[in-house]
Amino acid sequence: MKKRAFVAITGASGVIYGACLLKALEEAGIETYACATADALANANAETGGKYRDIKSYLYDMGVKNTILYSEDDHGAPPASGSFKTDYYIAAPASMGFVGRVASGVSSNLPERCADVALKERRPLAVLFRETPLSAIHLENLLRLSRAGTLIMPAAPAFYGKPESIGDLVNFTVGKVLDVLGIDNGLYKRWGG
Numbered sequence: 191m192k193k194r195a196f197v198a199i200t201g202a203s204g205v206i207y208g209a210c211l212l213k214a215l216e217e218a219g220i221e222t223y224a225c226a227t228a229d230a231l232a233n234a235n236a237e238t239g240g241k242y243r244d245i246k247s248y249l250y251d252m253g254v255k256n257t258i259l260y261s262e263d264d265h266g267a268p269p270a271s272g273s274f275k276t277d278y279y280i281a282a283p284a285s286m287g288f289v290g291r292v293a294s295g296v297s298s299n300l301p302e303r304c305a306d307v308a309l310k311e312r313r314p315l316a317v318l319f320r321e322t323p324l325s326a327i328h329l330e331n332l333l334r335l336s337r338a339g340t341l342i343m344p345a346a347p348a349f350y351g352k353p354e355s356i357g358d359l360v361n362f363t364v365g366k367v368l369d370v371l372g373i374d375n376g377l378y379k380r381w382g383g
Contacts (some may be wrong), residue, residue: 194221195278196269197257198301199245201229202283202320204345205237206356209252210364211282211318218373222257223269223276224249225300229285262299270303272311278371279308282318282364283345286328289319293331293338309338316341316367341370351379 195215199208208226215222226245234248235241242248246259260267268274281288281301288301297303308315317340321328336342343366347359358378365377 191275192219192221193277194223194275195280196276196304197222197224198279198281198284198288198304199224199226199230200281200283200285200288200301201227201233202285202288203233203237204283204320205230205234205248206252206360207282207318207320207345207364209249209254210357210360211280211367212249212254212257213252214364214368214375214377215278215373216254216256218368218375220278220373222254223260223267224257225260225262225264225267225269225304227262227299227301260300262301264300265303267300270300270307272307276304276308276313278373279304279313279315280318280367280371281305281316282367283320284317286319286321286324286331289317289328289335290331292317293334309340312339314341314371315339316343316371318343318345318363318367320345343367343370350381 292305297306347362362378368375
């Protein structure tokens with residue numbers, strides 16, 4: 191059976207992370223499911239200067255072709271159930287609002303519910319947060335998620351690979367997320383290589 195991944199694209203800046211992650215997962219042969227919040231669509235337009243009417247158009251332009259997309263209000267979507275076997279859950283980018291609600295056990299939309307499912311089922315959950323600076327409340331919420339088994343990933347690219355483009359910076363970060371989930375990738379130049 192093919193591995194499955196669910197990607198939540200929240201309202202944090204850096205929607206490109208979610209798009210590049212979905213593309214890399216598709217290329218790795220993983221069956222992908224995703225949900226983007228309304229704020230994610232607004233950010234996709236703000237960050238690209240585009241006029242996308244829906245997130246599907248943005249993702250398609252970014253090379254995402256085979257991902258099944260759900261509405262953030264679709265609480266009955268298959269990934270919202272623990273009985274739907276999902277191997278990886280990733281929030282990229284993750285807003286601090288998302289982090290706070292998940293850390294408090296609140297699931298008011300599909301991305302939050304899927305994170306809740308990952309935690310209760312003890313499945314891999316990676317949260318690629320994009321915020322700076324961080325308040326003590328943000329840090330406490332991230333620590334709470336970490337203690338519950340979440341892989342906490344800051345959107346913090348490295349420069350030892352001598353990046354030449356925004357794509358290089360994004361690929362480094364996406365590659366690191368895939369690394370911590372145990373998914374082989376060649377998205378970035380590794381130290382010493």
